């Protein structure tokens with residue numbers, strides 16, 4: 531009993547979070563910055579913050595994560611970190627030679643009130659930023675929001691700093707993919723390519739956080755969207771933003787800065803989400819959907835109809851990032867499962883409304899909560915009061931799963947104790963098939979484990 535102190539009595543809390551269903555803002559900013567080619571993320575704060583952000587990303591992606599820090603000590607904590615950042619910019623361009631330094635703040639530098647716009651302007655006026663190089667920034671006070679907020683803010687910074695309203699007008703479609711895995715970004719590009727649509731996708735962490743083994747270390751991997759492509763996105767025909775929480779700020783900024791019309795969709799996880807993504811690409815780009823994509827969709831439908839009896843009516847608890855939870859809810863509902871308890875630590879306006887819409891009038895008894903008190907302790911309490919058949923969330927859910935003996939599907943961020951998420955997509959029809967396969971395997975393994983000897987079947 532690892533979480534033996536979790537009581538089943540749910541009490542109203544206003545100023546206490548226990549086992550938050552989120553992580554810190556700069557981690558998201560760092561992940562987004564890694565999706566820019568030749569970019570070195572820079573954490574404006576203490577070394578400890580930067581070490582935590584890097585190690586969390588490294589543990590999830592099993593890849594080295596390069597990032598710099600302003601290395602605040604007592605002096606910077608009292609007088610501000612301007613001198614540290616100016617020195618850091620000089621050192622980084624001199625030693626590591628990135629195209630871009632992407633600076634995010636931390637709790638400490640935000641509390642001091644460091645003005646990054648002013649510091650970056652000073653660095654430029656003092657000639658510390660070489661010709662053709664860039665320093666961009668976003669503010670990521672971690673006592674607000676979550677890693678999703680940080681990801682959204684850094685993605686918006688790509689637009690604010692680089693998107694060019696005077697860029698040549700093209701038929702390209704911008705895709706802002708939201709917080710998904712490198713495998714998902716790769717799959718989104720592959721689907722667009724199959725449809726013959728030129729896309730500019732950013733951030734793009736494919737070939738950065740899932741690099742092939744070559745025997746040599748590239749400080750800057752070959753992947754990531756280039757600055758030139760982000761600049762060109764200002765002339766694209768349209769933008770598709772995936773995941774309202776992670777992508778809306780960038781899509782809105784692009785629309786207002788460069789007049790590129792934006793369409794916001796929920797993440798293309800599951801059948802309906804992928805249908806909407808494919809249909810939107812088809813309409814915006816004026817292209818036909820190729821037969822191979824239609825066939826892929828048909829195989830997903832076939833799998834669902836063949837195996838539906840194993841998942842029908844199963845009760846599910848979910849925690850994690852809002853965009854992923856909404857998309858998963860819609861797909862689980864299509865599978866005739868019952869998403870009953872949902873918590874996200876990311877403060878998300880309209881979260882309950884989005885989940886209810888995804889439920890489509892099903893499971894009206896579902897309990898849904900977002901924000902600081904929507905933590906894993908509360909989720910565990912709900913489960914203790916009325917159990918579920920499946921738990922879905924990041925690695926931290928394993929304690930609840932073990933205590934309550936519930937099959938556990940690892941999904942989201944961070945996943946520290948399994949592999950696969952960065953290699954196999956969850957988006958698209960193929961991703962949906964993988965999700966169904968994983969859910970089925972969990973239920974079938976459980977059925978095998980619990981079967982009486984005389985009911986232990988070779989085929990199921």
Ligand code: SF4
Nearest residue numbers: 554579582636637672
């Ligand atoms: S101090 Fe703030 S920014 Fe640093 S690791 Fe903690 S929550 Fe994140």
